[in-house]
Amino acid sequence: MKKHIALGMALLLGAGSVTACGGSKAAQTAAPETTVAETESAAAETAAPETFHGEEVWLPYDENLEKKKTDRDATGKNGAVASCSWYASKAGLDVLQNGGNAFDAAAAVGYTLGVVEPYFSGLGGGGFMTLYDAKTKKVSVIDFRETAPAAATADMFLDESGQPKNYTPEGADATAAAPASQYGGASVAVPGEVAGLEYLLEHYGSGVDRKDIFQDAIDLANDGYVVTATFKEELDESYNLINAMPEIAGIYLNDGLPRKVGDHVKNPDLAKTLENIRDNGKDAFYTGDNAQKIVDAVQKYGGVLTASDLENYTVKEREPVEGSYQGYTIYSLPPASSGGTHLCEILNILENADMKSLEVNSPEYVHMFSEAFKIAFADRAKYMADTDFADVPLKELTSKEYAKWRYSQIDPEKSGTYEAVPSEELEHYATTSFSVVDKDGNMVACTQTVNYGFGSKIVPEGTGFCLNDEMDDFACDDPSSTNCVEGGKRPLSSMSPSIVLYPDGTPFMTIGTPGATRIFPTIAQVVQKMIDYDMPIQDAIDCARIYDNSKNNINYESDGVNPVTAETAQKLQAMGHEVTDKGAWQLFFGGVQGISIDKDGTLHGGADPRRDGKALAY
Numbered sequence: 012m013k014k015h016i017a018l019g020m021a022l023l024l025g026a027g028s029v030t031a032c033g034g035s036k037a038a039q040t041a042a043p044e045t046t047v048a049e050t051e052s053a054a055a056e057t058a059a060p061e062t063f064h065g066e067e068v069w070l071p072y073d074e075n076l077e078k079k080k081t082d083r084d085a086t087g088k089n090g091a092v093a094s095c096s097w098y099a100s101k102a103g104l105d106v107l108q109n110g111g112n113a114f115d116a117a118a119a120v121g122y123t124l125g126v127v128e129p130y131f132s133g134l135g136g137g138g139f140m141t142l143y144d145a146k147t148k149k150v151s152v153i154d155f156r157e158t159a160p161a162a163a164t165a166d167m168f169l170d171e172s173g174q175p176k177n178y179t180p181e182g183a184d185a186t187a188a189a190p191a192s193q194y195g196g197a198s199v200a201v202p203g204e205v206a207g208l209e210y211l212l213e214h215y216g217s218g219v220d221r222k223d224i225f226q227d228a229i230d231l232a233n234d235g236y237v238v239t240a241t242f243k244e245e246l247d248e249s250y251n252l253i254n255a256m257p258e259i260a261g262i263y264l265n266d267g268l269p270r271k272v273g274d275h276v277k278n279p280d281l282a283k284t285l286e287n288i289r290d291n292g293k294d295a296f297y298t299g300d301n302a303q304k305i306v307d308a309v310q311k312y313g314g315v316l317t318a319s320d321l322e323n324y325t326v327k328e329r330e331p332v333e334g335s336y337q338g339y340t341i342y343s344l345p346p347a348s349s350g351g352t353h354l355c356e357i358l359n360i361l362e363n364a365d366m367k368s369l370e371v372n373s374p375e376y377v378h379m380f381s382e383a384f385k386i387a388f389a390d391r392a393k394y395m396a397d398t399d400f401a402d403v404p405l406k407e408l409t410s411k412e413y414a415k416w417r418y419s420q421i422d423p424e425k426s427g428t429y430e431a432v433p434s435e436e437l438e439h440y441a442t443t444s445f446s447v448v449d450k451d452g453n454m455v456a457c458t459q460t461v462n463y464g465f466g467s468k469i470v471p472e473g474t475g476f477c478l479n480d481e482m483d484d485f486a487c488d489d490p491s492s493t494n495c496v497e498g499g500k501r502p503l504s505s506m507s508p509s510i511v512l513y514p515d516g517t518p519f520m521t522i523g524t525p526g527a528t529r530i531f532p533t534i535a536q537v538v539q540k541m542i543d544y545d546m547p548i549q550d551a552i553d554c555a556r557i558y559d560n561s562k563n564n565i566n567y568e569s570d571g572v573n574p575v576t577a578e579t580a581q582k583l584q585a586m587g588h589e590v591t592d593k594g595a596w597q598l599f600f601g602g603v604q605g606i607s608i609d610k611d612g613t614l615h616g617g618a619d620p621r622r623d624g625k626a627l628a629y
Contacts, residue, residue, distance in 0.1 A: 092626065125281075139459075160201060168197065342506070468611055
């Protein structure tokens with residue numbers, strides 16, 4: 012049953028908050044510390060060049076095992092790929108160089124990321140992509156978001172007293188306890204990634220040999236890939252939860268201990284699963300033996316997903332949300348993602364200010380972004396949900412008139428309070444994003460996820476992939492919420508893979524980022540810098556970022572490129588803002604991957620040093 016939501020100025024002024032994604036963040040206990048000897052050993056191990064298919068591997072960390080801050084971008088004329096992994100960018104570039112189009116390459120990137128970044132995405136997850144078809148000049152959205160099992164109910168994560176339930180695998184100790192919406196079988200929504208990537212190939216692919224699309228992913232699963240600093244961070248954070256589940260522990264732990272930076276991971280079971288999908292399409296995943304293994308694993312760990320849920324999963328092709336900033340047209344995601352709508356809303360609000368006259372990350376600049384972010388999050392909490400289950404006022408939220416009215420509420424000298432939103436503790440960043448552009452001008456921006464690191468931590472026996480814990484993106488502790496759990500419903504998201512066109516309608520940029528609710532605020536900052544200051548894409552990605560979500564607490568990077576200075580932070584406090592220093596190059600602020608296109612056709616790929624990203628082009 013749809014919930015009808017009206018948008019009016021008077022109603023908005025008096026609107027209350029809507030809680031989303033209930034429960035507290037999964038209990039995280041540090042993994043056993045790596046000894047100095049182990050670290051030195053790993054450093055020595057990485058001194059020799061790594062190779063993949065005879066080509067030297069670009070590693071995202073230096074001799075001190077720290078993330079590189081430079082050498083992330085690439086320039087070319089014929090094609091470019093920017094992703095959170097060199098391996099995945101290489102897989103996509105291989106497809107482009109072998110005659111495939113951007114859509115073929117995007118599938119190769121998506122499948123490969125699931126091998127080398129299993130903590131962020133994979134066959135057991137889902138996502139969204141925004142496409143630009145150069146022939147038709149049409150922008151489309153492919154929604155392959157996970158859905159709630161048919162048997163899911165609004166109160167399934169609450170106990171008899173109305174408190175969020177925890178889950179601990181049978182026989183595990185108390186260190187392996189976490190909210191049931193984030194860990195174990197009940198947290199698993201019906202995966203959409205395989206259906207989405209196969210839909211892309213069927214409807215937009217060029218017909219290249221499927222072996223070319225899958226080969227790098229299969230080879231990496233069979234032959235192994237290098238553990239990065241980001242990989243180890245995610246593994247350490249989830250160590251106790253992983254250690255309690257033998258199927259995933261057997262892949263990603265080494266004799267019960269987390270792997271080290273520089274180690275190699277092989278996953279032959281995943282290679283076999285990918286080979287089956289390559290040869291038999293999406294049915295190899297959603298029906299038959301693989302589907303039964305998924306159902307058995309979910310139900311073993313307390314879930315309700317069934318074979319019918321898998322068989323009935325459908326991809327939805329949707330019209331994008333459309334907005335503009337300074338004459339540039341922006342296409343992004345509609346619900347069940349809130350990201351595209353609020354990206355447009357933020358930029359519409361900022362368009363009323365003379366942002367170009369403000370110094371990047373000055374007090375005035377940060378204040379204006381903070382107020383726009385808080386307004387967007389107030390509206391997000393009130394209105395956003397799956398449009399198959401709720402009427403969402405997209406036209407009003409993305410209109411210039413509404414943004415002008417919202418802008419009029421901003422005091423340029425003082426922090427404002429709008430409406431409450433969910434606690435920041437509920438946010439996570441276990442998501443990945445990538446961009447592809449080919450020689451014909453086709454563009455793809457894709458964001459895919461398993462939600463928290465390694466998702467539910469469930470690996471169906473013999474399959475090699477992690478199942479998502481996407482049920483946590485519903486308002487699990489509030490059955491009355493617009494975003495409450497309902498069977499067949501898609502949970503609210505912030506993912507915002509976006510396509511931007513020049514004022515004359517020609518392609519300008521494809522961009523996306525992981526980062527949970529930091530996603531659309533991060534993209535807004537990068538887009539604004541590129542348009543108002545004519546920044547190259549890599550420079551805009553490198554710039555220090557800020558974030559606020561109506562809790563009146565500006566999180567900021569105090570070091571790096573154009574950081575928020577101590578003096579600026581003091582001025583913001585004097586304006587009534589609370590501030591939190593997040594340091595520099597923080598994974599908290601996402602990992603932007605994007606490609607811009609000059610008027611002469613030159614492609615510039617940009618990748619974020621906050622992650623393992625690397626752009627490649629030719």
